[in-house]
Amino acid sequence: MNINATLLGQTIMFIMFVWFCMRFVWPPIMQVLTARKQVIADGLAAGERGKHELELASRRATEGMHEAKQKAADVIALAEKRATQIIEEAKDHAKEEGDRLVAGAKAEIEQEVHRAKESLRQQVADLAIAGAEKILRREIDAKVHAELLTSIKSEL
Amino acid sequence: MSAETLTSSEYIRHHLQNLTFGQLSDGSLGIARSAEQAKEMGFWAINLDTMFFSFALGVLFLFFFARAAQKASAGVPNGLQNFVEWIIEFIDTSVRGSFTARNDMVAPLALTIFAWILLMNLMDLLPIDYLPLIAHAAGIPFLKVVPTTDPNATFGMSIGVFVLVVYYSIKMKGLGGFVGELTLQPFGKFGMPANIFLEGVNLIAKPISLALRLFGNMYAGEMIFILIALMGASWASVSFGSTLLFGSQIVLSLGWAIFHILIVTLQAFIFMTLTVVYLDMAHQEHH
Numbered sequence: 001m002n003i004n005a006t007l008l009g010q011t012i013m014f015i016m017f018v019w020f021c022m023r024f025v026w027p028p029i030m031q032v033l034t035a036r037k038q039v040i041a042d043g044l045a046a047g048e049r050g051k052h053e054l055e056l057a058s059r060r061a062t063e064g065m066h067e068a069k070q071k072a073a074d075v076i077a078l079a080e081k082r083a084t085q086i087i088e089e090a091k092d093h094a095k096e097e098g099d100r101l102v103a104g105a106k107a108e109i110e111q112e113v114h115r116a117k118e119s120l121r122q123q124v125a126d127l128a129i130a131g132a133e134k135i136l137r138r139e140i141d142a143k144v145h146a147e148l149l150t151s152i153k154s155e156l
Numbered sequence: 157m158s159a160e161t162l163t164s165s166e167y168i169r170h171h172l173q174n175l176t177f178g179q180l181s182d183g184s185l186g187i188a189r190s191a192e193q194a195k196e197m198g199f200w201a202i203n204l205d206t207m208f209f210s211f212a213l214g215v216l217f218l219f220f221f222a223r224a225a226q227k228a229s230a231g232v233p234n235g236l237q238n239f240v241e242w243i244i245e246f247i248d249t250s251v252r253g254s255f256t257a258r259n260d261m262v263a264p265l266a267l268t269i270f271a272w273i274l275l276m277n278l279m280d281l282l283p284i285d286y287l288p289l290i291a292h293a294a295g296i297p298f299l300k301v302v303p304t305t306d307p308n309a310t311f312g313m314s315i316g317v318f319v320l321v322v323y324y325s326i327k328m329k330g331l332g333g334f335v336g337e338l339t340l341q342p343f344g345k346f347g348m349p350a351n352i353f354l355e356g357v358n359l360i361a362k363p364i365s366l367a368l369r370l371f372g373n374m375y376a377g378e379m380i381f382i383l384i385a386l387m388g389a390s391w392a393s394v395s396f397g398s399t400l401l402f403g404s405q406i407v408l409s410l411g412w413a414i415f416h417i418l419i420v421t422l423q424a425f426i427f428m429t430l431t432v433v434y435l436d437m438a439h440q441e442h443h
Binding site: 002003004005006007009011018020021022025026028029030032033036038 | 174176178194195197198199200201202203206207210211214217218221222224225226228229230231233240241244245248260261263264265267268269272306307308309311312313315316
């Protein structure tokens with residue numbers, strides 16, 4: 001329990017230890033702690049940013065979906081309209097075609113009727129002439145009365 | 157128990173004797189065989205046990221911390237790094253709490269003081285007779301395993317702290333400011349003798365109180381361990397009284413050791429905090 005040179009030894013040892021600690025222990029660990037704080041802060045910030053971005057993306061996705069739905073509805077409406085239109089057009093077309101066919105048929109019938117009338121007229125004229133010929137064979141020259149016959153034929 | 161061949165007072169004295177190396181009265185160098193011989197050696201003697209244990213513990217502390225510092229990374233810390241960082245953050249927080257100026261030396265100083273004193277104090281929790289018995293078997297007559305129960309160790313540290321306090325007082329305030337602080341407060345220049353006396357006592361009291369507080373606490377704790385050990389040592393024969401004493405030694409040393417963990421940590425913390433406070437005062441212009 002005497003005070004002796006141990007005192008000096010202890011003081012020197014103490015100074016050595018403090019110096020060593022100050023030089024090799026404290027700064028690297030403090031540096032690491034600061035670096036880790038930065039890493040954690042960065043990580044938290046990144047997380048926050050990610051969360052924000054996710055929110056934005058999900059909002060964008062919802063908007064896109066909404067828009068797509070709208071577009072699809074538009075397309076469907078348009079298609080329906082177009083279908084109706086096409087049906088209408090087809091109906092019109094069909095009607096027109098039918099009308100045309102009917103008209104054609106009618107014209108043909110008329111033509112046929114005309115032709116039949118023509119041929120009937122010809123036959124009647126021929127019959128009349130034949131009849132007249134028979135009656136007038138001897139006394140009437142066909143060549144002389146041809147003009148008269150023609151005028152009668154046109155009147156039939 | 158080595159006390160079986162010794163009387164109680166011899167046992168106690170044996171435990172309180174350092175392994176002192178120096179010049180014996182016959183002029184040769186050697187180890188003191190008794191307290192009287194150690195006293196005769198005067199100042200130029202060295203307590204080998206105090207030096208050895210404090211050095212070993214300081215190296216142990218610095219070895220682990222330097223290893224952790226070397227391998228430290230900002231990633232996920234492993235066990236040792238985690239432990240070291242935990243202590244360093246604790247020291248850093250308490251230094252920031254009581255030290256207001258800027259000085260990169262104070263925090264490492266506080267860490268060294270805390271860890272070193274804590275380790276030295278913890279030697280007190282080793283069973284009191286184990287290491288001295290082993291040393292005795294190896295031919296070493298005395299061994300005090302707790303360096304902080306040697307006033308040389310506590311005064312050695314507090315003198316180091318005192319030198320720093322004076323150094324930073326002069327560095328921050330100038331020599332004139334430091335001398336002025338000693339001579340012109342608190343009564344002005346006409347009360348100079350009283351000022352010098354009061355401030356001088358104030359200044360000198362810092363290292364002395366630091367050293368004596370730690371020494372006193374650890375010495376008293378060690379003494380109580382010794383006294384508890386004596387209870388079991390008084391085992392004489394298989395009787396009710398002896399068995400009771402032996403049993404109470406076990407119970408009491410366990411209880412005192414558990415309580416002592418608190419004192420050990422508290423004293424290390426107090427030494428550190430007061431050092432930081434004294435250095436803070438040295439950095440302040442007016443206190």
